[in-house]
Amino acid sequence: MTSPDQDQMFKMLDKQRQNQLQVDRILKIVLPITAFLLSVICANLNWQSTLGTFIILWVAFYAVAIKRLTLWYWLLILTVYAVLDNYLSFAQLNFTALRLQLGCMLIFTFVIGIGRPYIDRWFIKSSK
Secondary structure, eight states: OOOHHHHHHHHHHHHHHHHHHHHHHHHHHHHHHHHHHHHHHHSOSSHHHHHHHHHHHHHHHIIIIISOOOHHHHHHHHHHHHHHHHHHHHSSOOHHHHHHHHHHHHHHHHHHHHHHHHHHHHHHHHHO
């Protein structure tokens, strides 16, 4: 007992959901690669920091881009992680290394979190 307008709206919503699932599949491949490259670039100079940075970035990217959790919480979690990692790596706060690591992690996570709706719109326009 749905009207033709409702049927059309349901079809459009289903198509939008399918496009979002395709973007999710693409991001599930791209985001871990990006997290790995960033962790090699911005982690402190030990393997524990590189591994920890990779894991936290991968989880943060997945949370803000695919699960679409609150971006500000993840930026706060990344800040806490970066300060803790910096302190454990240098046994004191090295503000130069902290600034580089934190800046890289926050900027990329912010761009991915803010950019996801734009990626969805671009993908829908390109698939028409």
